[in-house]
Amino acid sequence: MxxxxxxxxxxxxxxxxxxxxxxxxxxxxxxxxxxxxxxxxxxxxxxxxxxxxxxxxxxxxxxxxxxxxxxxxxxxxxxxxxxxxxxxxxxxxxxxxxxxxxxxxxxxxxTAGVLDALYAGAAQAQVLGAAIQGGVPTFRLWAPTARSVELLVFDAPSGGSPDIRPMHQDAASGTWSVVGDAAMTNRQYYLYRVKVYVRSTGKVETNVVTDPYSLGLSANSERSMVVDLESALSQPAGWSAHAIPSLAGIEDISLYELHVRDFSASDFSVPVADRGKFLAFSHASSAGMRHLKTLAAAGLTHVHLLPVNDLSSIQELPALQQLPAISLADAADSENQQAAVAAVADRDAYNWGYDPLHYTVPEGSYASDPNGLARIRELRSAIVALHNAGLRVVLDVVYNHTPASGQDGKSVLDRIVPGYYHRLSANGSVETSSCCANTATENIMMAKLMIDSTKVWAAQYKVDGFRFDLMGHQPLSVMQQLQREVNQAAGRDIYIYGEGWNFGEVQNNARFKQASQQNLAGTGIGSFSDRLRDAVRGGGPFDGGDALIRNQGFVNGLCFAPNDGFACDAVRRTAALHQQDLIRLGLAGNLRDFTLQDHSGNSRRGATFDYNGVPAGYTQRPQEQIAYISAHDNQTLFDISQYKHDRSVSSAERARAQAVGLSLIAFSQGIPFFHAGDELLRSKSLERDSYNAGDWFNRIDWTYQANNWGVGLPSKERNGDNWSIMKPLLADTTLAVKAADITFTCERFLDWLKIRRSSSLFRLASLEQVQSRVSFPDVLANRTPGVIVMRLDGRNLSGSQYKAIYVVFNASTSAVTSSLGGGIGNLTLHPTQQSSSDPIVRTATYSAERQIVVVPARTTAVFVETDA
Missing domain, CATH: 2.60.40.1130 (Rab geranylgeranyltransferase alpha-subunit, insert domain)
Structure with a gap:
C-alpha cells in the first residue's frame, strides 16, 4: 500500500x-x-x-x-x-x-484523473490567487481534497501573529475562497493553512503554505504578499508610457541568452549596490548596457533572460550571502578556485535558476530588497531599460518541474493537493527525469497554472517571448493552448520556443503527444536544433575523455586540421561531409520537406537525412528552428573548441574560427540564438555545467580585455572524469587569447548582425520561399571539408536589396576557390565587409570570367549580386 x-x-x-x-x-x-x-x-x-x-x-x-x-x-x-x-x-x-x-x-x-473529471471544468474559469477587484483582494485556492483551509494574514514579512480567516469551499470547483480588505493590498502578507490527507505519510496533515499563484513574496519566499500589479506602487517611472520595440515578423528575431548576475556582477561600471541585480540594466552608460545597445544597433532584437522568477536555491538576504575567498595569484590550472567556490556554492548569490519555487514572482535576490514591491518594480525597470535600448525581452521559464515534492519544506503544490501536480510513475512515485520533481501539465489544473502564469508575465510585465525548459515534457495541445491565450492576453504575438528533447517517461508520446521536435512542425513554436549545433561544434554535448578531443566539427578541424594525430581517413572524411549536409540543412531552416543535394550529389528531403537515428529535418516553417551552437548548458563555443583545435592553432586563428561558427548561426533561416559572450570568446575555464559555479567561472568582461580562460580547474564533481585532459590545457599559456582577439570576434559578430539585417533573404518566412531562394551551388565541385557555399536568390522579393547573395563559409586552414555554378552578373563583397576592420576578408575575390570566388582561410565572405 x-x-x-x-x-x-x-x-x-x-x-x-x-x-x-x-x-x-x-x-x-x-x-x-x-x-x-x-x-x-x-x-x-x-x-x-x-x-x-x-x-x-x-x-x-x-x-x-x-x-x-x-x-x-x-x-x-x-x-x-x-x-x-x-x-x-x-x-x-x-x-x-x-x-x-x-x-x-x-x-x-x-487520483489526478478523477479530480480533473470532478472539478476542473468549473475551476478552469476561476481567477486563483489573491485577485484584486476594486482595490479589494479575493483569495482563492484550488484544494479539492482539503478538509479545511484558513487564510493567515500578517502585517509584516516575518514575525508577528496572524489574523486567521476561515475559507469556504465551492463544491463545483473544489476551490476555497474568502474576501479580504482593501487595506491588505500592496501591504500585507499571507499564508494558507491546509488540512489534508497525505498518502505518503498515511495521515491527515496540517500544512502551512504559500500561494502557488503568488504575485509577491517576502524574503526567501516565507510568505506571499497581496499585490496589485496595476497599482502605481508596483510600477517604475515610465512603465505605462514606454514603447516596446517594433518587430515586423517572427523571422526578424535574433536572440541573446543572458543571466542576470552574469550581466553585471563583475561590471565595475555599475554601482556596487546594483551589481548582479535587476537595476543594473537601468544604468544606460555601464559597459554592459553599452555593449547591448551596440548589438541592438547592429541588428540584435531580443535578450533572453535565464529564469528570473522566484528560485529555491539562492539566499535572498544579502547579509546572509557568502562570497568565495579566491586569490588572484592562484595558477590557471589550480584547484583552489573551484574549492573556494564550492565551499559557498549554496550560500552565495549565484544559480542559473532552474529550480522554480513560485512561478509568477520575480526572484528576490535580484532586487534591492527581497521584501515588498521592490522586486516587481525593479524587474519592470530592467524590462523598460532593455526596451528603451531597442531590445525585446524573453523569459526563460521552467514549468516542467519543481525543486521538491511531498512534505518537503520547498514543496508548495504537493502540500496543497497531494499527488496531483506531479507526474507519477507506474508505482505512484514522483517522476524525476527532468532532474527534479516533474510536474504533470497533462493534468488540467497544472496546465492552468502554467498558462495563467505566462499570461501574467506577458500582460503585466510586457515580456515578448518565452523559452520553455524541457518543453518536450509538455503536451503539444497544452502548449498550443498557451500560445493562443498568451497572445490574446498580451494583445500581440508572443514568440514561444523551447527544448523539444524527447526522453524520459513521456518519450515517444507515451502519455500524450509531446511538444517535441518532431511534433512541432506547423505550430510556429520553435525548438533548439541539436543537428546544426553538433555538426558545427563536433561530437555531442555529453562527450567525455578522448571523444572531447577526437570528435572535431566544422569550425575546429575535422578533416582539415586534425588534432593529436587523428588523420583524415575515409571514415572521418565521410563524417565531415555528412556534418556539412546537416549544416546546409540547418542553413535552410532544418525544414523536413526542403530538398537539397547531399555530399554525394543525391537530391533528398530534409527528413531523409540521418541524425543519430532520427530524421534530421523536422520543421515545417523556418521560425520553428532555433539555430544555435552554444547556450548556458555545456561548454561555451570557445571552451569546446579548446579541446578540439590542434594545440598549434594560434589564438588569432581560434578567434577567426569562432567568428565563422557565429556566422553560420547568423545566416541560418529561422531564429538565430547566441549565448552571451560568445562574441567575446567567452570561457568558463572549461566548466561544462556552471549552474552553481558562482560569479567566478561565469564572469563576462564587457571591456573586452579578458575572456575568463584559465581561472582555475573547475568542479571535480561535474568535470572530474576529464580533469586529466583539462589541467594541461589550462596550464598551456599559448592557449590564452589576447584582447585583440576578443575585439576581432566582437567586430565580426557585429558584421554578421548587420548583414543579416540588411536583407530579408536571411529571414524567409515559409518553406516555399526557402525552397525557391536558398540553394547550395555545385555541391560536388565544392565537396571540401570545412567549406560550404550558399546562394540566396533575391529576385522579386521585398526587402531583399540584392539580386542574389552568395555566402562562402571557409572554416578550413587554407584559402579556397569555390565554384558558384555560373550565370552570375556583377558580384562584390557585401558593403559591410568592404568596410570591415578585418583586412583578410577584404582580400576575398570574385572572377566573373571563371564564375568562382577565392576566400581566405577561416573566413566567412558574403558576396552580393547587383544590377550595376
Missing part, C-alpha cells in the same frame, strides 16, 4: 494496470486513514466491491490516458461514485482477491 498502482479516472471508473480480469476487486476507504494490509487481508476502513468492465476502458479515456489503455477497468457502484468528493478527502486503497477471497495485492490510488 506504500505504492499507488491503480488510477481513479472518473467518479465511476478505476483502472489497475496488470491486474487480471478474473480476480475480484474492492475499494477500501477511511476518512482519517489507518487502513492496513497483511496476510490476513485488509483491516480498517470500509470496503465496497467493484465490477470488472468486460469491454475495457472507453475510447475517450484511452485517448486521454494512453499509457493506461490496456489496464483492467473497474466500475464503482453508483452510490459510491456519488460519494467521490467525500472519499477523495481520506485514505483510499484498492484490494485484489482471488476467487476464494484470498488477498493477492493492495495498492493506493493515483
Amino acid at each position: 506504500s505504492q499507488a498502482k491503480a488510477h481513479w479516472l472518473t467518479p465511476s471508473i478505476i483502472v489497475w494496470p496488470g491486474a487480471a480480469v478474473t480476480d475480484r476487486y474492492a475499494l477500501v476507504h477511511a476518512a482519517e486513514g489507518g487502513i492496513t494490509s497483511g496476510r490476513e487481508g485488509i483491516s480498517g476502513g470500509t470496503s465496497v466491491g467493484l465490477q470488472v468492465e468486460s469491454a475495457g476502458l472507453a475510447d475517450d479515456l484511452k485517448a486521454r490516458h494512453p499509457h493506461l489503455a490496456n489496464a483492467t477497468a473497474l466500475r464503482l457502484p453508483a452510490e459510491l461514485s456519488a460519494k467521490a468528493p467525500e472519499l477523495l478527502k481520506g485514505q483510499l486503497v484498492m484490494a485484489r482477491f482471488d476467487v476464494t477471497g484470498r488477498l493477492l495485492d493492495s495498492t493506493a490510488l493515483q
